[in-house]
Each structure stands twice: as structure tokens, then as C-alpha cells.
Amino acid sequence: MSLDSLVYSTDPRHPANLICTLCRQFFHNNWCTGTGGGISIKHPETDNYFIAPSGVQKELMDPEDLFVMDSRTQEYLRVPNNLKPSACTPLFVACYQHRNAGAVIHTHSQNAVICSLLFDDEFRIANIEQIKAIPSGKVDSQTGKAIPLSFYDTLAIPIIENMAHEDQLIDSLLETFEKYPHTCAVIVRRHGIFVWGPTIDKAKIFNEAIDYLMELAVKMHQLGIPPDCAIGEEKKFITKRFE
Amino acid sequence: MSLDSLVYSTDPRHPANLICTLCRQFFHNNWCTGTGGGISIKHPETDNYFIAPSGVQKELMDPEDLFVMDSRTQEYLRVPNNLKPSACTPLFVACYQHRNAGAVIHTHSQNAVICSLLFDDEFRIANIEQIKAIPSGKVDSQTGKAIPLSFYDTLAIPIIENMAHEDQLIDSLLETFEKYPHTCAVIVRRHGIFVWGPTIDKAKIFNEAIDYLMELAVKMHQLGIPPDCAIGEEKKFITKRFE
Amino acid sequence: MSLDSLVYSTDPRHPANLICTLCRQFFHNNWCTGTGGGISIKHPETDNYFIAPSGVQKELMDPEDLFVMDSRTQEYLRVPNNLKPSACTPLFVACYQHRNAGAVIHTHSQNAVICSLLFDDEFRIANIEQIKAIPSGKVDSQTGKAIPLSFYDTLAIPIIENMAHEDQLIDSLLETFEKYPHTCAVIVRRHGIFVWGPTIDKAKIFNEAIDYLMELAVKMHQLGIPPDCAIGEEKKFITKRFE
Amino acid sequence: MSLDSLVYSTDPRHPANLICTLCRQFFHNNWCTGTGGGISIKHPETDNYFIAPSGVQKELMDPEDLFVMDSRTQEYLRVPNNLKPSACTPLFVACYQHRNAGAVIHTHSQNAVICSLLFDDEFRIANIEQIKAIPSGKVDSQTGKAIPLSFYDTLAIPIIENMAHEDQLIDSLLETFEKYPHTCAVIVRRHGIFVWGPTIDKAKIFNEAIDYLMELAVKMHQLGIPPDCAIGEEKKFITKRFE
Known part of the structure; x- marks a missing residue:
């Protein structure tokens, strides 16, 4: 199983897709402009934590920009290239x-x-x-x-x-x-x-x-x-x- | 006639489609965020009442989420799975x-x-x-x-x-x-x-x-x-x- | 030349199309909600006046909803079915x-x-x-x-x-x-x-x-x-x- | 190389495309209505300056409306027809x-x-x-x-x-x-x-x-x-x- 397979899904309800959709929506609410704010979702099936990265334009995020963490070991299963984990x-x-x-939303x-x-x-x-x-x-x-x-x-x-x-x-x-x-x-x-x-x-x-x-x-x-x-x-x- | 046939139509003016379209529009007016508000339309042809359910995200509603009530008996002709009727x-x-x-709109x-x-x-x-x-x-x-x-x-x-x-x-x-x-x-x-x-x-x-x-x-x-x-x-x- | 030919055009800059596009845009500015407001454009080629009708939802207007008036005689060249001319x-x-x-915009x-x-x-x-x-x-x-x-x-x-x-x-x-x-x-x-x-x-x-x-x-x-x-x-x- | 080749690209990140996308987005923020405001980007590869023109509706701009200036000579490499350079x-x-x-944004x-x-x-x-x-x-x-x-x-x-x-x-x-x-x-x-x-x-x-x-x-x-x-x-x- 490649690491990218953790974030690629055709299901719009998959955490990796949902985080991107909601960040785009929240951007238009003035909740996460200027790279502020973030969202994390625990995958209901695997219990992995999906987390938006630090410092990116939240309305332009793609699933491949997400960090994925093992909920038991708290070690990263997936670290996107050139991105820093969120300080949150x-x-x-x-x-x-x-x-x-099951999910946490942070807005400004x-x-x-x-x-x-x-x-x-x-x-x-x-x-x-x-x-x-x-x-x-x-x-x-x-x-x-x-x-x-x-x-x-x-x-x-x-x-x-x-x-x-x-x-x-x-x-x-x-x-x-x-x-x-x-x-x-x-x-x-x-x-x-x-x-x-x-x-x-x-x-x-x-x-x-x-x-x-x-x-x-x-x-x-x-x-x-x-x-x-x-x-x-x-x-x-x-x-x-x-x- | 299956129960789902009551809410499936290719006509964008069909009450089941119109309720969903308007709820999405009203969501962006801050009129029904956080599952608040709702819409009901009486079908001009059958007189059936179409009613948005309780507690769902109004901008994400599908025709299959709608309750349909017989206007004479006030009994439900269609009850969507796992959804509660609106308290309204x-x-x-x-x-x-x-x-x-012929229609009622409720907003917050x-x-x-x-x-x-x-x-x-x-x-x-x-x-x-x-x-x-x-x-x-x-x-x-x-x-x-x-x-x-x-x-x-x-x-x-x-x-x-x-x-x-x-x-x-x-x-x-x-x-x-x-x-x-x-x-x-x-x-x-x-x-x-x-x-x-x-x-x-x-x-x-x-x-x-x-x-x-x-x-x-x-x-x-x-x-x-x-x-x-x-x-x-x-x-x-x-x-x-x-x- | 049928009367409908006055308002049907594939050119997005044709007055009949432009009035509808701008009314939709102005609706989202809160300038013409509740059927308020309107737009009229003089066709640069024919000098005909294109005028949005009275009492319609401005964000849902189609070219076929428009009145067309001869600029010299001020007589209607086209009157849409079941619609009233704007009091403006x-x-x-x-x-x-x-x-x-060459054009007039009216907003609330x-x-x-x-x-x-x-x-x-x-x-x-x-x-x-x-x-x-x-x-x-x-x-x-x-x-x-x-x-x-x-x-x-x-x-x-x-x-x-x-x-x-x-x-x-x-x-x-x-x-x-x-x-x-x-x-x-x-x-x-x-x-x-x-x-x-x-x-x-x-x-x-x-x-x-x-x-x-x-x-x-x-x-x-x-x-x-x-x-x-x-x-x-x-x-x-x-x-x-x-x- | 035709002059138009300077502004035509299928890459959405090309300065000519990005200026148009962002002007459209900024228009909806009330930052550049009424032709106000503007954006300029230095092309990271060629160092050419791409500049939005004066007096156009910023949400309707196309790549072909852009001025392109040589960063060393400050002479225009491309001047769009019938448009004036921005006073900015x-x-x-x-x-x-x-x-x-690498880029400058001007809003009202x-x-x-x-x-x-x-x-x-x-x-x-x-x-x-x-x-x-x-x-x-x-x-x-x-x-x-x-x-x-x-x-x-x-x-x-x-x-x-x-x-x-x-x-x-x-x-x-x-x-x-x-x-x-x-x-x-x-x-x-x-x-x-x-x-x-x-x-x-x-x-x-x-x-x-x-x-x-x-x-x-x-x-x-x-x-x-x-x-x-x-x-x-x-x-x-x-x-x-x-x-």
C-alpha cells in the first residue's frame, strides 16, 4: 500500500476529500483566510488522524497536502513533501x-x-x-x-x-x-x-x-x-x- | 409506484428538487446554518406536502431526504430512513x-x-x-x-x-x-x-x-x-x- | 423573423443574455431580491430597447422573459407571455x-x-x-x-x-x-x-x-x-x- | 514567438492566468469593483512583469488583456489592443x-x-x-x-x-x-x-x-x-x- 493511497479516494466523504471541501467552504466564511485555521478528521474505519498542514492557502488544498497520523502510536503514516505539520x-x-x-475544527x-x-x-x-x-x-x-x-x-x-x-x-x-x-x-x-x-x-x-x-x-x-x-x-x- | 418515485424527478421545479435547491441557497444567506430552518411545499398537482427533515445539514440535502405527507389524511406517504420529521x-x-x-419557509x-x-x-x-x-x-x-x-x-x-x-x-x-x-x-x-x-x-x-x-x-x-x-x-x- | 429571434442569441454579450447574467449577479449583491430592481439595454446595432419585466425573480430570468421596444415608435416589438412590463x-x-x-440599471x-x-x-x-x-x-x-x-x-x-x-x-x-x-x-x-x-x-x-x-x-x-x-x-x- | 504566446498558457499557475483568477476572486471581496485595483506578477522563469490594464472590469479580464514588460529594459514586450497601461x-x-x-497586489x-x-x-x-x-x-x-x-x-x-x-x-x-x-x-x-x-x-x-x-x-x-x-x-x- 503506497503512502499516497492513504489520501486518494473517489469518495467525497473520505476524510482527505472532506477536509479539502470544508476548508474551501470555510475560507469563504472568512474563517481561514491568510492560511489561518485548520481541520482534522479521525477516519471512522481506520482511526487514523487526517490533519491539514501548516501555512498553506486553505481554499487551494489538495488531498495530497494532508498529514496522516496513526492514532495509537501518534507517528506520522504520511508526511507530504515540503509541508510542515500544523502547530495545532x-x-x-x-x-x-x-x-x-471524531473531528476538530479550528477557525480564526x-x-x-x-x-x-x-x-x-x-x-x-x-x-x-x-x-x-x-x-x-x-x-x-x-x-x-x-x-x-x-x-x-x-x-x-x-x-x-x-x-x-x-x-x-x-x-x-x-x-x-x-x-x-x-x-x-x-x-x-x-x-x-x-x-x-x-x-x-x-x-x-x-x-x-x-x-x-x-x-x-x-x-x-x-x-x-x-x-x-x-x-x-x-x-x-x-x-x-x-x- | 415505489415510494421513492414520489421524490425522484428530472424536473427542477418538482417540489422535491426545489426544496433542496432553495435550502442550499438559503444556507448561503445564513438563514439555515447549523441544521436550522426548513421548507415545505404543497405539490400543485397532487396536493401532497413535501417537508425537509429535522437535524440535517440543509445545504447537503437530497430529494431522498424528504418526508411526503398526504394532505387529506395527514399520514406520511414517505418516511426517509434514519431521519426524523421536522418539529415544524x-x-x-x-x-x-x-x-x-402553497408553501412555507422557516428561517433562523x-x-x-x-x-x-x-x-x-x-x-x-x-x-x-x-x-x-x-x-x-x-x-x-x-x-x-x-x-x-x-x-x-x-x-x-x-x-x-x-x-x-x-x-x-x-x-x-x-x-x-x-x-x-x-x-x-x-x-x-x-x-x-x-x-x-x-x-x-x-x-x-x-x-x-x-x-x-x-x-x-x-x-x-x-x-x-x-x-x-x-x-x-x-x-x-x-x-x-x-x- | 420570429419575435423570439429578437432575444435568442449565442453571444453572451447580446443584450438579452447580458441582462439575465447581470440580474443574477446583482441579486447576489442584495440589489434586486424580492423581484426588485431591473436593467434595460439599448441594442448597439438595432437601437431596440431590451427591458427586464415586472415582478419576476431576477436571478431566474431567461432571455425569453424580456420585453423589446422599438426606440423610434416606442411600441413593443416583443411582449413575453403572462408578464407585465416594468413600471420603470x-x-x-x-x-x-x-x-x-446606452443602458440603465435600477437597484434597491x-x-x-x-x-x-x-x-x-x-x-x-x-x-x-x-x-x-x-x-x-x-x-x-x-x-x-x-x-x-x-x-x-x-x-x-x-x-x-x-x-x-x-x-x-x-x-x-x-x-x-x-x-x-x-x-x-x-x-x-x-x-x-x-x-x-x-x-x-x-x-x-x-x-x-x-x-x-x-x-x-x-x-x-x-x-x-x-x-x-x-x-x-x-x-x-x-x-x-x-x- | 508571437506576442500572444507570452500570455497564453494551459498552466493555471502561469502569471497571465493567475492574475485573471485572482482579480475575479478579489472582485467578489469588494476589493476591485468599478475597475479599481490591480495585480502584477513577475514571471518566476523569465522575470517579465505581467500587469493588469487600466479601466477594465476586473472580474471579466482575460489573459490577452495583460501588459507584459521586460524587467531589465522596462519596455513593453506586449501591449493589448485598445487598452491603457495601469497608472500603478x-x-x-x-x-x-x-x-x-515577486508580485504586487493593489486593492480599494x-x-x-x-x-x-x-x-x-x-x-x-x-x-x-x-x-x-x-x-x-x-x-x-x-x-x-x-x-x-x-x-x-x-x-x-x-x-x-x-x-x-x-x-x-x-x-x-x-x-x-x-x-x-x-x-x-x-x-x-x-x-x-x-x-x-x-x-x-x-x-x-x-x-x-x-x-x-x-x-x-x-x-x-x-x-x-x-x-x-x-x-x-x-x-x-x-x-x-x-x-
Whole structure:
């Protein structure tokens, strides 16, 4: 089996193809311009980790640009020519090992950066329908299925401080896993966000829903409304300009 | 006739194809990211209701993901494998039965959510050309055609409170039908909007025009101008910063 | 020559094809959603006026949806089935006849609507590079070519009041032609903008440049900077929030 | 060898193809609408300069619209019919000769124009992850590779005053090269930005990262936060509206 066979597939759902498709899509969301951001997927069949490389234009990536890592030995099964592994790799691996993730998305979302400036230790938003896309961490004891947050809940996402190098974030990330055992995301101040899920589909949905909620929170802040304010309390906060 | 024959058609205007095309388009409008939102169309020939499922990525939907319901018995003629019916289904059916709708669009539009925070019981905007895309509820007695709002009219769209589960919105929706017999839309606070019309083309046009008007209303609010202020009164409200 | 032969051409630059291509492009700019806006082109070879119809989804238009009018008799050479002529038709014709236009673009641009709320009789912006895309109305006496505005000039676009029906705007438009003989655009308050040029390429360029400038003017207003303020005076107006 | 052979290639990475592809992409970023902006690439094999022409719709450009200049004699090897050379040409050449550039990008980015209104002589932003995409000007003495800015650094981009004609900017540009020997970009007040790099890939990445940072700086300003404020100081500046 040649090493390239690890990344060549005609199946658009193969991790090597899906990472490239999603990076192209995320580029157009302003989530990974200027080579920022990245995606990693654990192959559901082999458990190998597929990881986007460092420093490439994310909308132009090809399957042959991907690193592939053995999930047991954490050794590279495939290293593309002339490319460096992503500095996020240890963070992706931590999500696989400690959170049982099936995929991890990292973006430089401006909504995440702005929320990290507006909020202290936690991004908080409450009573918005889109919150229901995020898991509560609870599991239905009968069906074994994850229970999502309810409309009346508050979504809280921890914010950690950025460091000079991405791999230095590992300690803060591991601490966050302890403190927020059910979170599916961590915001990195003045940097961006990491979002994970049991599958790449779930991780993508969580990331989209959280970005929607962060965008809404920034707009609410601009109107003077605390994003976690109680239903019916909004009008108190709106800067009255006419009447 | 196999059940799949209900959703397979080479006609791009077939409800099963149109729902997928429009969901993809609406995804790129940020109207149904993170699996939010949905569309239902009543087939003009068979009167069957075609309904997008719950919890799927709306930009990736295929015709085979759609539920099909008999409009008379309200029983499913087709249930896709491994998918759940949308919790909006009773609301879509209410629009078909009580409003004679031919299609219903549900989005998580941020403009709708923000307007639901800025306005109390009604979203109101007046004296904007785009209002003329919305029907007044009056009918021309000679031609039998719907008469649109005029430029000098005020568009008022009712806002109802959100509930834990979408199907719990049914009572409020029915009350709204009583109170606003001519409205083609209902905003759900902190959630999104439902828009319907006699055909999917009309529903899409109404939804686009209303979203344009809600977007404009938010911008007017930010400038200090009440969205329903009289023509010529705008300047009174603008925060004068220079002069 | 069948009537359809007027609109069927394999040349992408034929007015019937170009109107459809540009309407699709303008739809994605939020300039003609909800059936708003329209485009008319005078065929450079036959002088016939090609005009988008009323009330159709502008991104879905086909060449066969277009009206064609004889420029001398102003009678329709082609009327598509089941479609109504645009209420803008008399305005388009006025631009052809009194301004020697080769094409006219009408959009419901939100930047135009907001600028019509912020400004009184004229939209004004000065000392921005993009102004140089707009003609000054002066002609080089040696080359006979139109001279564009310079960076140090002020662009002034007249704003007229909206009316119940678009064809009622004709008197204001004709007055504007008298008062602003060199303008290539008129903003209609709470409605949108009309932009024309000697060719469709020029009209498109003028429309893009003006929309860019209106967008910038709204942003400058939000920062407290008058859009026509002198170079170097900006800092006086910026709301100082930190120091 | 015909002159057209200079611009016809089946290689999508050939400068003549790449300039057209990127201009189309930049048009959709609102960076070169209304014929604004431009790109020049030095062919890595021949050292010839490929330059987009003046006054054309940038999203519609073909390879045959490009000027080609001999880098040694600065004479045109190819002049397209009916097109004028870009007034930016002397500026592009200055970047090639004095900065050893491999490509130069010029846009009318609204983020650049707004930042030129908010800042005096320098655009400054600090402590944002995306800064790491920009070179510091230092070189690793062992590997010979460019060292990027660190997260804790401040990015400073000089702002020069605009002139009536683009070629008049040459003196200010040369002065800037002296004063900021390591900058990869210059903002032109009320006009746009020039960004260069050793290759077109690097120039594109720098331009994207800088535009992201300017966009973020405008948002920070709107929230009252100085874009170069120290980590942890943000909260002091946020206009407290609720509590």
C-alpha cells in the first residue's frame, strides 16, 4: 500500500476529500483566510488522524497536502513533501484522546475574536433557538442519545488566553476539559476557536451554530442587550434613541 | 409506484428538487446554518406536502431526504430512513389548512431575531419601496388578484413568543391567524420567522422582501431612525455628530 | 423573423443574455431580491430597447422573459407571455432619450436607501479614489473623451422623493436632468437608485463605484466623519473613545 | 514567438492566468469593483512583469488583456489592443526593484480606506493571532528563512497621502521603503492598499491577513477598544452599557 493511497479516494466523504471541501467552504466564511485555521478528521474505519498542514492557502488544498497520523502510536503514516505539520496537532490529538472527538475544527472567526474581547472567562448566550443545536452534555438514559441544550438554557463556552505558539495551549486546553467536561468548544482569546464533535458532521454543525450565536451576541452587545439576558428584559437595555 | 418515485424527478421545479435547491441557497444567506430552518411545499398537482427533515445539514440535502405527507389524511406517504420529521410539521400544516398556503419557509434569519429583540408585539416598517412586494390582504374585486401594500402603507408582522418545542407554537400561530388574517409571516421571538404564500415562488419573494426590510429596519434603528417614521421626519432622529 | 429571434442569441454579450447574467449577479449583491430592481439595454446595432419585466425573480430570468421596444415608435416589438412590463419603462426611455444612455440599471440597494435617509437633496462624498470612476460631465476638447472626476472633487448625486407608482417619478427625473445635466445617477428616497451610461459596461462600472461610495459614506457617518469632509479634517470628527 | 504566446498558457499557475483568477476572486471581496485595483506578477522563469490594464472590469479580464514588460529594459514586450497601461505600473516596478518583490497586489479595500481615516501615519494592531502571517523583516541566521511577527508584536503599516494621479505616489512610496524597510504593505489614505511579497502566493496571504486585521481593527474601534491595546486592557475601554 503506497503512502499516497492513504489520501486518494473517489469518495467525497473520505476524510482527505472532506477536509479539502470544508476548508474551501470555510475560507469563504472568512474563517481561514491568510492560511489561518485548520481541520482534522479521525477516519471512522481506520482511526487514523487526517490533519491539514501548516501555512498553506486553505481554499487551494489538495488531498495530497494532508498529514496522516496513526492514532495509537501518534507517528506520522504520511508526511507530504515540503509541508510542515500544523502547530495545532497536539491540540487536535488531545480532543481525540480526552474528548473522544471524531473531528476538530479550528477557525480564526472574527466573531470568536470579538467575543473574546467582550467576555471575560466565558462566552455566554441564553434563550436563542439556535442554542438547541449544541449538546448539553447529558445523555438520555433510555436511548443513550446526547440531549441538546434547551431554548431556556445558557450556552457557556470557556475562553482561554492565547500563547506565543499554538502547541503551548495544550495545558490550558486540558484544564478546560476538567473544568468544562461537557463543552464542545474552546475560544482562544485574540485568536479564534476550536470546536469538536463525535463526527465531522456534528463538529461542523456545532461550529456553524456557535459562530451564528457569537455573531448574534456581538450584534446584541452593539444594541446594548446582554446576550444572556432574560426573555422580556431586552427592552430595558436598548439605548432608546427615539420615542 | 415505489415510494421513492414520489421524490425522484428530472424536473427542477418538482417540489422535491426545489426544496433542496432553495435550502442550499438559503444556507448561503445564513438563514439555515447549523441544521436550522426548513421548507415545505404543497405539490400543485397532487396536493401532497413535501417537508425537509429535522437535524440535517440543509445545504447537503437530497430529494431522498424528504418526508411526503398526504394532505387529506395527514399520514406520511414517505418516511426517509434514519431521519426524523421536522418539529415544524404541525406549523407547516396549519399554514396549508388555515391560510391556504402553497408553501412555507422557516428561517433562523438573524435580522428576524434582532427585530424580535427591538420590537414588542409587531415588527413595523413604513414608506419603503420594497414593502410593495408584500400583499395587503385586499383583493381587486374585478380581476380577483391580490393587491400589494402601497409605498405609503405600514407593514406590520406579528411577533409571537418562542416555546421549548416548535410544535408548541401551534396555539400562538392559530391565534395570530385570527388576529392578523392577512399577514403572510410570523416572527418568533429569539428564534426566526415563518413566511408563507400561495406558491413557493411567492413565499420565496415574500421571505426575501421581508428579510430585506428587517435588515433595513435594524440599520435604521442603529442610526436612530424609527423604521415606521413618517417621510421627511428621518432627519429629526439622526444622531447629529457633525455640522 | 420570429419575435423570439429578437432575444435568442449565442453571444453572451447580446443584450438579452447580458441582462439575465447581470440580474443574477446583482441579486447576489442584495440589489434586486424580492423581484426588485431591473436593467434595460439599448441594442448597439438595432437601437431596440431590451427591458427586464415586472415582478419576476431576477436571478431566474431567461432571455425569453424580456420585453423589446422599438426606440423610434416606442411600441413593443416583443411582449413575453403572462408578464407585465416594468413600471420603470418610462424612466428607462427618458434616460435613453434625454441622456443619450446606452443602458440603465435600477437597484434597491440598501446603501442607496440609507444614504437617502442620511442626506437631504444630494448624496455628497469627496476625496476618495473611487470617485475617479465617475464622469465629471466635461469632455476633453482634443480627444473628445469624457473626463472623470478627480480625487479632489466632490461627487454629488441628486435625491428625489419616491411616489406611489414608479412611472410617476418621470417629472422629477426630467427636472433632475435639467438641474444636474452631468449626473449619471439619481437616488430615489426610501426606494433605490437609477444609474445610466453610454454603454452597459459603463453603466455597470458607474453603479458599482457609486454603491461602493455610498457604502463607504454610511460607514463614515457611523464613525462621525462627514463623507464630504476635507482631507485631514477626519480626526476632528471621530468620536474619541480612547486616548 | 508571437506576442500572444507570452500570455497564453494551459498552466493555471502561469502569471497571465493567475492574475485573471485572482482579480475575479478579489472582485467578489469588494476589493476591485468599478475597475479599481490591480495585480502584477513577475514571471518566476523569465522575470517579465505581467500587469493588469487600466479601466477594465476586473472580474471579466482575460489573459490577452495583460501588459507584459521586460524587467531589465522596462519596455513593453506586449501591449493589448485598445487598452491603457495601469497608472500603478511605476509603483509595481518600484516594488520589484527596491523590495525584491515577486508580485504586487493593489486593492480599494474599504477596510483600508476606513483605517486610513481612523489612524494617522500608521495602522497599528497588536496581540492578534493573525499577525503571525506577516513577516517581521528578520531572517533566521541559520535557515535563512523569514521570521514572522509573533503574537506579542505590533504590526505597523505606514499610511501615505493620496495624490491626483497614482504615478505621483512614487516619491512617497520610495520614502516609505527607506523609513519602513521591512514593511510588506503601504496604505494610501482615502484610496486603498498596496501589498507585495516574494511570490504571488505570499503576497496574496499577506494581503488577506492584513485585510482581516484591518477589518478587525475597525470592529474594535467601534467597540471602543484601541486595536493595539495591551492584552487584558480591553475591558477598560468597552463602553459599558449594561451591568
